[in-house]
Amino acid sequence: MVIGTLYGLVGAIELVAPDLLGNIGWLVFGRIRTVHTNLVVFGFLTPALLSVGHFVVPRLLRTQLFSEKLGIFIVCLWNVIVAAIFITLSIGLSQGREYAEAIWEIDILVAIAFALIFINMIMTIRNRQEPLLYVSVWYITAGIILTLIVYAIGNVIWVPGAGALTGIPDAVILWFYGHNVLGLLLTPLAVGIAYYVIPSATRTPLYSHTLSLAGFWSLLVLYSHIGTHHLIQVPAPTWLKVVSIVGSIGMVIPVMIVLINFWYTVKGKMRTIHENIGAKFVFTGTVFYLFTCIQGPIQALPQVQRLTHFSNWVVAHAHMGILGFSGMVAIGGIYFILPKMTGRSIYSKTLAEFQYWMILIGLVGFMVVLTTVGLVQGNSWLNGETIYRILPQIHNYNIVRAGLGVLIVTGAIIGLYNMVRSIFFNLGETA
Ligand code: HEM
Numbered sequence: 001m002v003i004g005t006l007y008g009l010v011g012a013i014e015l016v017a018p019d020l021l022g023n024i025g026w027l028v029f030g031r032i033r034t035v036h037t038n039l040v041v042f043g044f045l046t047p048a049l050l051s052v053g054h055f056v057v058p059r060l061l062r063t064q065l066f067s068e069k070l071g072i073f074i075v076c077l078w079n080v081i082v083a084a085i086f087i088t089l090s091i092g093l094s095q096g097r098e099y100a101e102a103i104w105e106i107d108i109l110v111a112i113a114f115a116l117i118f119i120n121m122i123m124t125i126r127n128r129q130e131p132l133l134y135v136s137v138w139y140i141t142a143g144i145i146l147t148l149i150v151y152a153i154g155n156v157i158w159v160p161g162a163g164a165l166t167g168i169p170d171a172v173i174l175w176f177y178g179h180n181v182l183g184l185l186l187t188p189l190a191v192g193i194a195y196y197v198i199p200s201a202t203r204t205p206l207y208s209h210t211l212s213l214a215g216f217w218s219l220l221v222l223y224s225h226i227g228t229h230h231l232i233q234v235p236a237p238t239w240l241k242v243v244s245i246v247g248s249i250g251m252v253i254p255v256m257i258v259l260i261n262f263w264y265t266v267k268g269k270m271r272t273i274h275e276n277i278g279a280k281f282v283f284t285g286t287v288f289y290l291f292t293c294i295q296g297p298i299q300a301l302p303q304v305q306r307l308t309h310f311s312n313w314v315v316a317h318a319h320m321g322i323l324g325f326s327g328m329v330a331i332g333g334i335y336f337i338l339p340k341m342t343g344r345s346i347y348s349k350t351l352a353e354f355q356y357w358m359i360l361i362g363l364v365g366f367m368v369v370l371t372t373v374g375l376v377q378g379n380s381w382l383n384g385e386t387i388y389r390i391l392p393q394i395h396n397y398n399i400v401r402a403g404l405g406v407l408i409v410t411g412a413i414i415g416l417y418n419m420v421r422s423i424f425f426n427l428g429e430t431a
């Protein structure tokens with residue numbers, strides 16, 4: 001998260017002062033942006049959520065992880081993958097498809113890693129002592145197997161050179177994948193973890209198990225095929241666009257089911273959420289899930305997207321969803337399980353609180369500034385202005401955005417320090 005957000009900050013500074021860093025290859029905006037998105041998605045969120053998942057699933061099944069050695073091997077493999085993504089993208093080796101930039105060799109390693117994670121999880125489920133499969137186990141396991149399939153298809157791994165089809169079919173398949181990295185990897189893992197943290201922190205049974213399963217299946221049915229809502233402006237088949245728009249509106253169903261279930265569980269117990277920093281991060285994540293998923297269906301409408309597409313409006317939505325929802329849940333999940341793993345409370349609750357506020361203020365600021373910039377850009381473009389004539393109008397906003405980025409990077413650095421201290425040099429009270 002520290003390195004990924006630092007890259008985001010450099011990108012934001014380049015949008016304010018494009019010539020500041022000269023013409024050094026690995027520092028040009030195109031590469032900085034790609035490294036930023038890949039590091040935050042594959043370097044921070046995926047391993048953070050998977051690690052909490054590896055703690056939660058065996059606990060809920062009252063059994064050991066099938067193979068600790070295999071788990072450690074996957075961690076090493078994943079770090080090799082992230083380092084390889086970082087190096088290849090920095091030197092300009094990219095397949096040029098958003099969220100699928102990694103070259104073929106890395107794609108194969110990702111597929112192997114997810115296959116191994118799936119084996120470890122499914123064997124843990126097979127060996128379980130607890131007959132009931134709590135909904136977190138459903139979400140986390142589904143996220144892993146579906147990502148394996150979607151990653152292989154979306155990266156067109158049967159075409160090693162290009163990693164792509166040609167023409168519109170490629171755009172359709174890319175966004176089937178790009179959308180599902182969010183919808184079938186980050187979302188189910190984050191929801192699965194929230195389903196564990198919220199009842200545990202409040203020491204309250206889940207409001208409704210029936211609702212939890214209804215939410216799970218409706219997410220799978222609806223989210224999986226709506227990626228074409230990223231292509232409303234593209235000559236993709238109209239029926240596919242209609243399906244994606246209808247599905248996007250329908251997404252309100254699984255989202256509201258999940259949120260009603262969380263919030264009714266918490267009802268009357270907000271104090272316990274406030275007192276536990278892990279639960280506080282996770283609960284805040286659920287609030288951002290609501291905001292993201294109200295905005296999402298609206299911007300899937302063609303009339304709205306005509307204004308918002310290609311503008312910073314979408315970048316606001318992206319940060320709200322990925323950092324506000326899955327990022328908050330990932331950080332909260334780690335803070336929640338750390339004391340259970342080390343047997344001691346986290347190194348500093350004050351630092352964790354400080355990190356929380358740094359990220360929250362930075363993020364809310366991002367949402368306001370980027371949404372405003374998006375509307376300025378969209379309206380001007382609709383009125384026939386060219387892109388470069390709008391730049392002076394959004395310059396000051398870009399400066400504020402870079403400043404807000406400093407808060408988020410600071411939050412990331414504080415979090416890293418706090419977690420390293422909690423794990424390796426913690427002499428604090430017993431949890
Ligand atoms: C963990 C935290 C973060 C996550 C998960 C994240 C995620 C993302 C994603 C998914 C995009 C692509 C958006 C799109 O294509 O619509 C993006 C773009 C970007 N992010 Fe972040 N980001 C994070 C933190 C930051 C920070 C702290 C900054 C610093 C200001 C930043 C600056 C940027 C910039 C400049 C872009 C490119 C926007 C453009 O192309 O106009 N991000 N980020």
Ligand code: HEM
Pocket residue numbers: 098182183186187229230248249251252255289292293294295296297298299300305308309310314317318319320321322325326
């Ligand atoms: C009800 C659920 C949601 C719907 C209907 C939805 C809809 C959309 C639409 C239509 C776009 C494309 C906008 C455009 O290009 O003009 C988009 C972009 C995006 N969404 Fe969502 N969204 C939802 C939830 C989420 C969640 C939960 C996350 C994060 C975990 C997320 C992350 C993103 C990102 C990162 C992008 C930018 C993709 C890019 O162009 O690089 N969305 N969303």
